[in-house]
Amino acid sequence: MKERKIVLNSLGYDSNLYIYQDKSMFNYSVDTILLGNFITINSKTKRILEIGTNNAALSIFISDRDENIKIDALEIQEKAYELAIKNISHNNKNIQINPILGDFNLFYKEHNKKQLKKYDAIVCNPPFYKTDKNLPRLTSNKEMLIATHEIALNLEQIIFGSSKIIKEKGYLSFVLPIERMVDCCELLRKYNFEPKRIQFVFPRENENPKFILIESRFQSGWGTHFEKNIYLHLEDKNRHEYREETKSLYKPKKK
Known part of the structure; x- marks a missing residue:
């Protein structure tokens, strides 16, 4: 059996957060960080569910924005x-974060059955790809396959299940490849979520957007606000560093 290579990485810049990562599995990246700072956290945000936490990088980053959630x-x-x-x-996030081992398709049903308190917000960096894309390349790594492809959970199941366990006007937020934008918006409205905030993320100016941040609300009025675009890198392709604006997002934004 191949030995696991687990390394300790910083989570963001100057945030005093660190994450153990298995290099053979899914590792956090810029989309995790951007989603963590994109989601709305206000005085009514008390209970959040993260679907598919993996190594808990996103939950840890979000928890550092407000110690009361x-x-x-x-x-x-x-x-x-x-x-x-x-x-x-x-x-030292044991008081704030409760890790749960389970399948979301069973989790939301059990949550409903027990009539547990609904969530103020749900957040997900979901499996992006449909099962007919890139499968041959990844079939040797089951953990990575489940994390990146719709094998155990797909976008419609996430949105439908979330509609059962989220409060009215609760926030459901995603980061997705730009190719899944229409799929996501269509499914959100199908299950009574309204896309309220959208932000496009570009590798550089004058390039096509790479992914998208979407925040919706359950049983809310129509109308979408488009946030200012994010451009990750300097325009010079020979310089592989983030812009200062991107670096500023790499630290948890306080409420």
Whole structure:
């Protein structure tokens, strides 16, 4: 059996947060950080669910924005769940973050059955790709396949299940490749979510957008606000560094 290569990485710039990551599995990247600072956290945001927490990087980053919020961090893969527990403890977030091992398709049904309190917000950096894309290249790595492709969970299941366990006017937020924008908006409206805030993320100016941040609200009025575009890198392609504006987003934004 191949030995796992687990390394400790910083989570953002100058944030005092660190994450153990298994280099053979899904690792956090800029989309995790941008989603963590994009979501709305206000005085009414008390309970958050993260669907597919993996190593808990996103939940830990969000928790540092407001010490009063509580997060249920759900993960279907046991190896990732074990890393999540390790990371939550390492960052002293045990009081704020509750890691849960389970399948979201069962989780929301059980949550409903027990009539548990609904969430103020749900956040997800979901499996992006449909199962007919890039499968041959990744079939040797089951953990990565589940994290990146709609094998165990798809976008419609996430949105439908979320509609059952979120409060009225609650926030459901995603980061997605730009190719999934129309799919996401169509499914959100199908299940009574209204896309309220959208932000495009570009690698550089004069290039096509790479991914999109979408925040919707459940049973809310229509109308969408488009946030200022994010351009990740300097225009000079020979310089592989982030713009200062991007670096400023790499630290948890306080409420």
